[in-house]
Amino acid sequence: MTDEERNEEQKKNSNFVMIYRDHMPEMRWLMKKSGIASGILNFIIEHMDSKNALMCSQQVFIDYFEISRPTVARAIKLLYDNGFIDILKSGTSNVYIVNKEVAWTSWNNQKEYCQFNGNILISKAENKDYFYRNQYDRFKELREREGIK
Template sequence: MRVQKNGNLDPNSITFEERQKQIEQEERMEKEDWEKSKKSPFKNFVQMNKDYYKAEDWLMAKSPIAYRIFKFLINNMDGYNAVVCSQTVLQEQFDVSRVTVSRAIKLLKEKKYIDIFKSGTSNVYAVNKQIAWNSWGSNYRYAKFEANIILSESEQEESVKAKIRTVKHKEIILDEE
């Protein structure tokens, strides 16, 4: 497609005004799709591959803390299966030592439950899309990360600590009716 000032008989060209209208319409449609997805009753759903339930059971038996960290990552991952947080966040979340977190993360990585990407000194944890997925399954081929970032209050400067509200992840148990 070519964009030019004046329209002509070339079927592959459009005017600047026509292209501007196309762009505005695409932006409106994207915004509408975003608004619909925010209201979707499925926005908090995660898809799980049933073939991996045995692997999940194995992980639960092998290392309960690794299993809990894995579930924490799944619960907090974005639409690209990624979340950014420090090991301090995981230490504080689960009230365990740095060594315990390191061992659990190492196990998750070795057994391919997660991949770890570096962004400066931060870790981007990406849950294996073959196990769990947090969207319709069409985004996982992209190397784009709009990761949810989880901060630890203890890692922040004093001036920042006053501005943030700490919310600790809580386990909720539903009684069967």
């Protein structure tokens, strides 16, 4: 298969996640152990990029699941301690990497090439200025200030 054909196939499956049967017992265990942790794992899998990575703060989980920070921390710890995810730090946010033996969104033969260029989810509560400022108003101010016509 050529690179062009592979790219076309990958576009067709851009909304596809592979869950391995080999680790269904662990997934069932997680569902029984902690519905919140299972929900957070599914949220990460839903939003991760094709390299199994998602960058977001814990506030995203707090807002989405309407739970407390300690509850999120316990759920993330459970996922990490039991091998469902790895966690990288990026400033004050985390980059969550789903175990490639649990779920994968790319070609099976590319699992060894996992890169960390994850999708970034931000919380509205943490970024109020971004959500409330008007880009047009900022351009208008620039035009007036700099005399741009």
